[in-house]
Amino acid sequence: MxxxxxxxxxxxxxxxxxxxxxxxxxxxxxxxxxxxxxxxxxxxxxxxxxxxxxxxxxxxxxxxxxxxxxxxxxxxxxxxxxxxxxxxxxxxxxxxxxxxxxxxxxxxxxxxxxxxxxxxxxxxxxxxxxxxxxxxxxxxxxxxxxxxxxxxxxxxxxxxxxxxxxxxxxxxxxxxxxxxxADGEGAMFPTGHLVEELTVPEEVVAGGRLRVTMINAGIPTIFVNAADLGYTGTELQDDINNDEVALARFEAIRTHGALQMGLISHLEEAASRQHTPKVAFVAPSSAYVASSGKPIAAEDTDLLVRALSMGKLHHAMMGTCAVAIGTAAAVPGTLVNLAAGGGQPSAVRFGHPSGTLRVGAEAALTDGQWTVTKAIMSRSxxxxxxxxxxxxxxxx
The missing domain is CATH 3.10.310.10 (Diaminopimelate Epimerase; Chain A, domain 1)
Structure with missing residues (x-):
């Protein structure tokens, strides 16, 4: 043969x-x-x-x-x-x-x-x-x-x-x-709102309404407050990835958010678009222990962020999502900005499951639209x- x-x-x-x-x-x-x-x-x-x-x-x-x-x-x-x-x-x-x-x-x-x-x-x-x-x-x-x-x-x-x-x-x-x-050719905030309510199934959150910031920067990302989902923002991978109910909730948020952002026309399309959008939850800075055992003090970060990629909590932070974080943090009034303490920072250091990362972005309001000329971060x-x-x- x-x-x-x-x-x-x-x-x-x-x-x-x-x-x-x-x-x-x-x-x-x-x-x-x-x-x-x-x-x-x-x-x-x-x-x-x-x-x-x-x-x-x-x-x-x-x-x-x-x-x-x-x-x-x-x-x-x-x-x-x-x-x-x-x-x-x-x-x-x-x-x-x-x-x-x-x-x-x-x-x-x-x-x-x-x-x-x-x-x-x-x-x-x-x-x-x-x-x-x-x-x-x-x-x-x-x-x-x-x-x-x-x-x-x-x-x-x-x-x-x-x-x-x-x-x-x-x-x-x-x-x-x-x-x-800003991803693609549309507005950085595709619905025109810095913060809005996303309609989700009742099993995701009581009342079926969730406050979100949806942004196209680096990669389309849906930000939610950790507290609104019963989290602190200090969670590590096992806290989320071993919880099938939690993963299903995040996928529902991603699917309904993708529809509201105009990335898909029907909810069913999200299954063949796993890479985008991302879902991340944010919280004010607090102390935690990173996955390596390294202690992260509250003063080491401006805010905490945990993000999901391809249906699982990421072990650190996706680079494109870091761009979204830095961009959203630079725009007063977004959930990311508020978690970081407000104002209009040109850079933030956020805590993720593996430690911390600094990302910079400068935002400007022009003709009623927020724009960012560039976001900067270091990798290796x-x-x-x-x-x-x-x-x-x-x-x-």
Whole structure:
């Protein structure tokens, strides 16, 4: 009986921020997968090891969490004033689909490094020593990201002493600027309200009405007050992810919020759009112990935030959601802003399950609309493995 041989595809396995993913150059993909469509999705699913009814992704490169079930496709950009086009695919773990509806802010930190190392940035723009400015076109949401990548002796510097809560070892700091971070072409607050009531099933909250801030910045995000759901904002993963009732409540909030934000036309569509929107709950600052055992004092943070990704509480914080947090915090009157103490801060430090993170944003009210020119945060990135991934030749 004949057997289909495996094929090998050049790839790099990278950590960016608190996420990991498989990075490809577009030109290295099989011809059928160089265009969007079923062949590309099938290939990436097989690379990551999905769908896996066991939820482990044992037969692939995925790590069975939303933070490690990710793929990136990069190509040299033909857009003016940009170096590289960056396309992100969030691969479902137990379902056969790839979600292309949003960006990954954490893996954005690795894009510049990969682009430089793989010849996607003109050498004339790269200093032998110093900081390389890589201009990234984020193709999922049509936005610009500027990555400041350290260079030493003509190569990307990956090691350093920058510490990022949620990542065990220090590395070189990569500063990211998310330009005009309002997602898509619509208003930053898609319904026109900084705070509004969201209609949800009675089992979500008594009365079926929940106060929310819904924002398109970094990634579409629905913010709710932790206290309105019976939480303190100090919860860790096991407090939420081991509670199926709680997870169902958050999915109901996400689904109904997506409809109210205009991201979907019918509630049923949310099932095939797991990556967006995100749901996060906020609370005023208080002391807690991070998942590593590190004590976080109340004075270490301006507010507390816990966010869900792909149906589970995130172990740290998604980079795009951090952009949403910084942007919402800069706008007086949002739930995030109020949890941080009000005013109009240009930066906040928030507490998440793994520790703290600082993110900055400057907001302005122009013609009755809030706008943010850019949001800034620091992450780190490192190549973990490079070479080829192998998949059965008939997998796509």
């Amino acid at each position: 004949p057997h289909t041989p495996q094929i090998k595809i050049p790839a790099t396995y990278m950590r960016g921020g608190t996420s990991k993913g498989v990075f490809f150059r577009l030109q290295d993909l099989p011809e059928a997968a160089q265009m969007p469509g079923p062949a590309r999705d099938a290939l990436l699913l097989r690379v990551i090891g999905s769908p896996d009814p066991y939820g482990k992704q044992t037969d692939g490169m995925g790590g069975a969490t939303s933070s490690t079930s990710k793929t990136v496709i990069l190509s040299k950009s033909d857009k003016a004033d940009h170096d590289v086009d960056y396309l992100f695919g969030q691969v479902a773990i137990d379902k056969p689909f790839v979600d292309w509806s949003g960006n990954c802010g954490n893996l954005s930190a690795a894009v510049g490094s990969f682009a430089i190392a793989n010849g996607l940035v003109d050498e004339a723009r790269l200093p032998a020593n110093g900081m390389a400015k890589v201009r990234i076109w984020q193709a999922n949401i049509g936005k610009t990201i500027i990555a400041h990548v350290p260079m030493t002796d003509g190569e990307v510097q990956e090691t350093g002493d920058f510490e990022l809560d949620g990542v065990t070892f220090p590395a070189a700091e990569v500063q990211l600027e998310f330009m005009d971070p 990135a490192r190549v973990l493995m490079e070479g080829w991934v192998r998949v059965p030749g008939d997998a796509f």
